[in-house]
Amino acid sequence: MDEPSEIETVDGRAIAGRNHRSGIAVASQEPVLQPADARRWRDRHFYRAFTLPAVSVAVGTTVLPLALLLFWSLVDQRSGEPTLRYYVQSLASPYFARTLLTTIVMAAGVTAVSIVLALPVAYVLARHTLLRSVLVPVISVPRMLPFVVIGYAIVLLLAPYTGVMNKSLIAAGILSEPVFILFGWPGQAIAFGYAGVVIAIAILTGVFMTVDPQLEDAAVTLGAGRLKAVLTVSMPLAAPGTVAAAALIFSTVVTSYAIPVMLNSRTPYMVSVLIYNNLYSLQERHLAYAQAIIVTALAVSVTTAAQFFLSRFGSRR
Amino acid sequence: MTGGGFRAGIPVGRLALMAYVLLMLALLAFPIGLLVVASFQGGMKSTSGLDGWSLSAYAAVPPDYWGALWFTVECAFLATALVFVVAIPAAWGLVRGNLRERRFVSALVLLPDSVPSITLGIALLALFVPLGLSNSFAGIVVALTVTSLSLALRFTEALLEGVPEELEQAAVTMGASRVTAVVTVVLPLLAPGLAIAALFIFVQNLVAFELLLFIAGPRATPISVRLFTDIVDRGVLPQAIAMSAILVYIGIAFHTLVAMTVGARYLAGSTMSRKG
Amino acid sequence: MLYGRLGQKVQVRHLSKSFGKVSALQDLSFDVEPGELVAFLGPSGCGKTTALKTIAGLLPGHGGEISFGGERIDHLPPNRRNIGLVFQNYSLFPHMTVNENIGYGLRMRRWSAERRMARVREMLALARLEGLGERKPEQLSGGQQQRVALVRAMAFMPDLLLLDEPLSNLDAGLREDVRTDMRNIQRRTRQTTILVTHDQEEALVMSDRIVLMNQGRVEQIDSPEQLYSMPATEFAARFIGRGNIFHGAYLRDGDKDAVRIEGLDTPLPASTRAPAVGPSGSPVAACIQPEQIVVRARNDIETLKAHWPGAFITTGKIVDIAFHGGSSVLHLDVERAGLIKCRRPVAEVQGLCFGDRVVVGILDCHLMPRSE
Numbered sequence: 001m002d003e004p005s006e007i008e009t010v011d012g013r014a015i016a017g018r019n020h021r022s023g024i025a026v027a028s029q030e031p032v033l034q035p036a037d038a039r040r041w042r043d044r045h046f047y048r049a050f051t052l053p054a055v056s057v058a059v060g061t062t063v064l065p066l067a068l069l070l071f072w073s074l075v076d077q078r079s080g081e082p083t084l085r086y087y088v089q090s091l092a093s094p095y096f097a098r099t100l101l102t103t104i105v106m107a108a109g110v111t112a113v114s115i116v117l118a119l120p121v122a123y124v125l126a127r128h129t130l131l132r133s134v135l136v137p138v139i140s141v142p143r144m145l146p147f148v149v150i151g152y153a154i155v156l157l158l159a160p161y162t163g164v165m166n167k168s169l170i171a172a173g174i175l176s177e178p179v180f181i182l183f184g185w186p187g188q189a190i191a192f193g194y195a196g197v198v199i200a201i202a203i204l205t206g207v208f209m210t211v212d213p214q215l216e217d218a219a220v221t222l223g224a225g226r227l228k229a230v231l232t233v234s235m236p237l238a239a240p241g242t243v244a245a246a247a248l249i250f251s252t253v254v255t256s257y258a259i260p261v262m263l264n265s266r267t268p269y270m271v272s273v274l275i276y277n278n279l280y281s282l283q284e285r286h287l288a289y290a291q292a293i294i295v296t297a298l299a300v301s302v303t304t305a306a307q308f309f310l311s312r313f314g315s316r317r
Numbered sequence: 318m319t320g321g322g323f324r325a326g327i328p329v330g331r332l333a334l335m336a337y338v339l340l341m342l343a344l345l346a347f348p349i350g351l352l353v354v355a356s357f358q359g360g361m362k363s364t365s366g367l368d369g370w371s372l373s374a375y376a377a378v379p380p381d382y383w384g385a386l387w388f389t390v391e392c393a394f395l396a397t398a399l400v401f402v403v404a405i406p407a408a409w410g411l412v413r414g415n416l417r418e419r420r421f422v423s424a425l426v427l428l429p430d431s432v433p434s435i436t437l438g439i440a441l442l443a444l445f446v447p448l449g450l451s452n453s454f455a456g457i458v459v460a461l462t463v464t465s466l467s468l469a470l471r472f473t474e475a476l477l478e479g480v481p482e483e484l485e486q487a488a489v490t491m492g493a494s495r496v497t498a499v500v501t502v503v504l505p506l507l508a509p510g511l512a513i514a515a516l517f518i519f520v521q522n523l524v525a526f527e528l529l530l531f532i533a534g535p536r537a538t539p540i541s542v543r544l545f546t547d548i549v550d551r552g553v554l555p556q557a558i559a560m561s562a563i564l565v566y567i568g569i570a571f572h573t574l575v576a577m578t579v580g581a582r583y584l585a586g587s588t589m590s591r592k593g
Numbered sequence: 594m595l596y597g598r599l600g601q602k603v604q605v606r607h608l609s610k611s612f613g614k615v616s617a618l619q620d621l622s623f624d625v626e627p628g629e630l631v632a633f634l635g636p637s638g639c640g641k642t643t644a645l646k647t648i649a650g651l652l653p654g655h656g657g658e659i660s661f662g663g664e665r666i667d668h669l670p671p672n673r674r675n676i677g678l679v680f681q682n683y684s685l686f687p688h689m690t691v692n693e694n695i696g697y698g699l700r701m702r703r704w705s706a707e708r709r710m711a712r713v714r715e716m717l718a719l720a721r722l723e724g725l726g727e728r729k730p731e732q733l734s735g736g737q738q739q740r741v742a743l744v745r746a747m748a749f750m751p752d753l754l755l756l757d758e759p760l761s762n763l764d765a766g767l768r769e770d771v772r773t774d775m776r777n778i779q780r781r782t783r784q785t786t787i788l789v790t791h792d793q794e795e796a797l798v799m800s801d802r803i804v805l806m807n808q809g810r811v812e813q814i815d816s817p818e819q820l821y822s823m824p825a826t827e828f829a830a831r832f833i834g835r836g837n838i839f840h841g842a843y844l845r846d847g848d849k850d851a852v853r854i855e856g857l858d859t860p861l862p863a864s865t866r867a868p869a870v871g872p873s874g875s876p877v878a879a880c881i882q883p884e885q886i887v888v889r890a891r892n893d894i895e896t897l898k899a900h901w902p903g904a905f906i907t908t909g910k911i912v913d914i915a916f917h918g919g920s921s922v923l924h925l926d927v928e929r930a931g932l933i934k935c936r937r938p939v940a941e942v943q944g945l946c947f948g949d950r951v952v953v954g955i956l957d958c959h960l961m962p963r964s965e
Contacts, residue, residue: 047414051422054407054466058425061463065440066432072443117341124338131338137572138342142349144568146524146541148548149561153348155553156355164351198345217651218684220671223701223749227330229672232697236688255433258527262548272435279439288439296436303431 073289086290096274096291102185103271104298107253110189111246114196115204119242121197122204123230127213132205139205142198151262154191158263185269191259196249203248207241208234240310247306251299271295349565356555356562374559382560385540392454392539393522396461397515400469403462405511408473409499413482427467437464438531445532452534460532461522468521472514476507513578520571524564540564601662602627603753603785608657610640610647617643619809621657625753628783630776632800634790636832640809641789645755648787649678661752672701677746677754682762683738685730691717691741692726698749716744719778736767743775747784754779754786760795772799793833797821805829807964825867827878828964836934837881843960845873852879852960856929861905866960879958883936887954888923890945894952904954909933911949914942927953 076083090096125132125139142150157165169175211234219229257272272295278288357370411419429437441460442451450456480503488498526541533542540560547557603625610618618640625631633641646652648659650671659667666674677698685694695716699709717723720740730738739759746754759775760768776799779786790796796803797817805812805820805828812832813825824830830838841854841861851860861879870877887904888911889897897906909927921942923935933953945951 044414044416047410047416048418050406050410050414051416053403054426054470055422057403057463057466058428061441061444061459062428062432062437063425065444066428066436068443069436069440120334121338121341124334135342136576137569138346140572140575141565141568142345144520144524144571145349145564146526146544148526148541148545149352149564150348152544152548152553152558152561153352155548156351156558157348159553194345194348197341212684214680214682214684215686217671218678218680218686219697219701221649221651221674221676221678222698222745223672223675224697225670225672228701233686233688251433255435256527257435258530258545262545275435275439285443289443292436292439296433299433300431 069289070293072286073293075286077284077286086287087294089287090291090294096271099269099271099274100294100298102269103254103295106185106189106192106269107250110192110196110253111250114193114200114249115242115246117193118197118200118204118245119235122201123208123234125201125205126208126211139198139201142194143202147195147258148262150194151191151259154187154194154259155262158187158190187263188260188269191263192253192256195259196253199249199252200245203241203245204238207238207245210241211237243306243309247303250302254299254302255295352558353562353565356559374555375563377556378559378563379556382540382543382556385538385543386560386563388454388537389523389539389541392457392461393519393525396458396465396522397519399458399462400465400518401473401511401515404466404469404473405504405507408470408477409503412474412477413485423467423470426470429463430467434464434528435531438528441528442531451532452536454537456532457529457537457539460528461525464525464528465518465521469514469518472517473507473511476510476514477503479510480506513575516571516575516578520575523567601752601785603787604658604660604663605648606658606660608644608647608655608659610643610652610655617809618647618655621804621806621811623804623811623814625785625787627785629801630779630786630788630799632788632790632796632803633806634793634796634803634832635806635812637791639806641791641806642757643809644806645678645757645787645789648753649676649755650674651678675749675752677749677751679739679742679746679754679756679759681758683730683742685738685742685745687730690727690729691722691733694730694741695726695745695748698745702749712748716748719747719782720744721774735763736771739763739771740774743778747778747782752785754784756786756788758789758791760790760792775799797833805832807832823865823867823959824880824961825869826964827880827961830878830880830959830961831964837883837886839879839881839930840963841877841879843870843873843875843877850960852877852958854879854930857905857907859905861955861958862903863958863960867962869962870960871962876963877960878963879960881933881955881958883922883934885956885958886925886933886935887937887956888925888935888942888945888951889954891950891952897952897954901954901956904956907953907955909951909953911945911947911951914945914947925951925953 073086074082074084076085125135155163157163159166166175166179169179170177215233215237216226216229219233220226224232255272256270257276260270260273261276271291275288275291275295278284278291356374357372358374407422410416411422416422432440438460441456441463445451445453445456450459484502484506485495485498488502489495493501524541525539526545529539529542530545533539538546544557544560547554605624606622608618608621609616621640621644623631633644635641643652647655650667650669655667657667658665661675686697689697692713695713696709699712704712713726717726720743722737722740722744725733725737730741733741739762743756743759756775760771763771772795778784788796788800797820800817802814802816803820804814807828813820813829815823815825820829821833824833827838839852839854841852843866844851844853844860846860850863850866852863853860861881863879866877887897887901891908894906897904907927907930909925909930911923912926912932913924915922916939917936919939920936921939923937923942923945925933925935927933935953
């Protein structure tokens with residue numbers, strides 16, 4: 001037991017005095033007889049009171065609506081009877097299942113590709129101060145734009161007749177007529193990939209910046225080539241950050257709504273479009289609630305799995 | 318007599334890596350550059366030449382776009398102010414009170430961040446409709462406040478940890494009440510950090526999109542939602558491209574401001590996430 | 594081949610390195626014999642760490658030659674130079690166990706698993722870390738981490754081991770033990786080693802030879818004893834901690850050396866001088882060891898003269914006197930020469946006290962070229 005805590009246990013008032021910021025004034029007014037415990041209790045509630053607004057905002061506008069969502073998803077929209085049929089109906093529908101699967105495949109693919117594409121860029125940006133300060137706007141400006149603006153840019157790039165990609169491919173003689181496929185799932189993949197790469201570079205640059213470059217030098221003096229040093233030392237050390245970035249990209253893509261609608265609203269590849277249609281076009285609100293909860297469960301479980309991985313292997317750092 | 322030439326040969330690997338990095342960054346910058354170029358060509362009619370430069374697209378920006386932009390700024394500003402009114406006392410209570418429920422409160426506040434924005438949007442809509450808050454200024458401000466609460470609280474907690482408690486105690490021994498001590502001693506010390514945090518949160522609020530899609534309506538339309546409904550309903554309009562380009566300029570301005578105040582390092586290293 | 598192999602002679606010739614226009618290292622030449630421990634000593638920023646990293650190959654683009662056993666290695670990338678480097682902050686891989694850290698260099702050299710394990714065990718024993726092989730570096734004490742870093746750099750039997758300020762990250766109390774440990778390991782393994790340090794005591798105690806550096810240049814290369822007793826330059830004398838340095842003019846009198854110190858009438862006899870001292874009359878710095886100064890009470894001048902005939906005699910005042918175990922250290926204000934430190938056996942200075950006016954005899958000094 002170290003010295004300060006010994007003092008605290010010897011004299012109960014020392015604790016109260018330490019926690020009670022206006023200790024001097026109070027001590028003169030109130031008798032010493034007051035048990036330290038009671039004062040500590042009152043003291044804690046004094047501090048607790050300050051957190052009340054934040055807690056009530058969080059409860060009122062997150063916990064409560066989510067609870068309502070869950071409740072209504074378990075209640076029949078018309079009769080008001082409790083029912084599981086919205087979940088059963090969703091999961092049993094091949095259409096929903098296929099869309100959910102496409103969504104997961106899309107999200108996983110985009111995540112993997114973004115991380116792989118971003119790793120070398122993040123590594124270089126983290127190691128070259130000059131390059132980083134010159135090129136960081138390329139990463140940070142897109143994150144200061146509403147995503148719909150990125151959507152406009154992608155549309156300008158990929159649109160069937162007017163898009164730059166089609167125009168230049170036709171001008172170059174590679175295509176004889178515009179391909180619509182760029183506007184289907186490949187277009188969505190490109191748009192998601194854009195967002196994914198931006199997020200991945202931003203996070204991974206920060207992650208690599210926390211890895212001491214001298215560790216690589218150490219590996220090199222021990223006989224590793226530069227690439228081998230990166231692969232055996234810096235990459236493993238950046239693994240937790242990489243997992244966190246991957247989880248973030250995955251959950252963003254899985255629930256992304258705007259890009260699929262902007263790039264192709266006719267064929268709902270993505271489950272969030274399905275939900276939106278159920279909510280607005282089909283007026284199947286409770287079905288949409290159930291499906292939103294299914295998607296949320298998916299996204300949250302991926303994030304939780306990543307967190308589990310981090311707590312399991314992240315302590316290596 | 319020159320030795321040490323082990324890198325004197327062409328460093329193929331290094332060159333390839335640098336080429337790759339520059340190519341990737343160019344690819345990322347390309348669509349945004351394209352947008353800006355298109356905005357000066359009256360839309361997307363002749364995106365492949367320098368001929369036909371005009372400001373017609375900017376001139377065609379209708380007043381309701383400007384209205385939507387101003388509406389967004391108002392919402393973002395108010396929400397940023399509100400979130401700190403809530404977050405500063407909470408952070409103080411959690412840090413100084415050393416409360417047992419600190420982790421629980423952090424998790425609670427983080428909930429809006431960990432739930433997909435489509436779900437939170439639908440949930441808020443379900444709550445707001447009976448309250449008459451959907452399709453309203455207040456509804457959007459509330460939604461923005463919730464989603465930025467965790468960031469504001471984390472920022473403020475971190476800043477408060479950096480201010481020694483002894484300063485507050487000194488003020489109290491000189492006769493200040495605890496709240497006065499915070500207001501007169503702690504807040505001024507936090508101010509620079511809070512200003513930067515507020516800037517971040519303001520930008521985040523300004524560009525919020527997917528969540529607001531559900532709460533917005535004809536009477537309360539942030540610019541991002543307006544641009545979205547236009548492209549879905551009416552296709553790509555020249556004035557929408559001009560407005561997107563204006564948002565790009567605003568983004569660049571904010572980037573420059575943040576880079577100048579905080580340093581570019583923070584921008585790159587920040588793990589601050591943003592959805593949609 | 595228990596611990597390693599007897600290394601080869603290391604030769605460094607005309608090594609130079611500059612960063613942009615700033616020259617960090619100029620014309621560094623020295624040899625390290627197999628099994629020798631050479632220290633690079635100098636104040637911070639003198640280029641010793643630059644020299645180390647250049648030899649290791651971590652700073653490309655230098656001038657000069659580095660060879661092991663007559664074979665040039667400076668064209669090789671750092672991973673093929675077979676040089677072990679212990680970093681100042683150890684740079685242990687935090688995600689690997691102690692075993693994995695020590696075995697890393699062997700893995701890179703494609704040793705078989707059994708050979709690797711045997712070697713790692715040998716190294717753990719050498720570092721007295723048996724049983725800690727499965728720990729992560731963060732679970733070790735500073736001293737243990739330091740020893741892991743040391744044997745990690747030795748495990749693959751490097752031709753040359755480089756130590757960058759290996760003790761600077763340790764508590765003062767621990768430093769002496771670790772120093773002894775490291776010196777023992779080095780002696781037992783006969784590992785050819787270069788040690789970088791700014792601590793003259795560390796260099797004097799640990800090394801066989803010292804390369805004293807200043808502003809990117811070599812001031813002196815000598816054994817610790819030689820460096821201490823015969824510093825080649827004023828900088829060397831000051832850095833090695835030999836107080837009592839006076840400026841004067843060199844005086845060659847027949848085959849005897851002397852120095853005329855500014856402000857003093859008679860020349861001071863000098864028994865030794867550094868080779869670089871110029872002709873008679875050139876400016877020099879004279880270094881007087883505290884042991885080479887004697888004091889007597891004012892009225893005792895005759896016994897002093899009788900005891901030390903030929904001593905240079907002047908007068909002064911005691912401004913401080915302190916008891917240091919076997920000897921007393923006196924600070925004297927010598928007339929027209931200023932403050933001077935003197936160390937005498939306690940018995941000899943009994944009866945003298947603070948403020949006393951005394952006779953001061955200077956027995957000998959060492960002459961060196963002045964440094965700016």
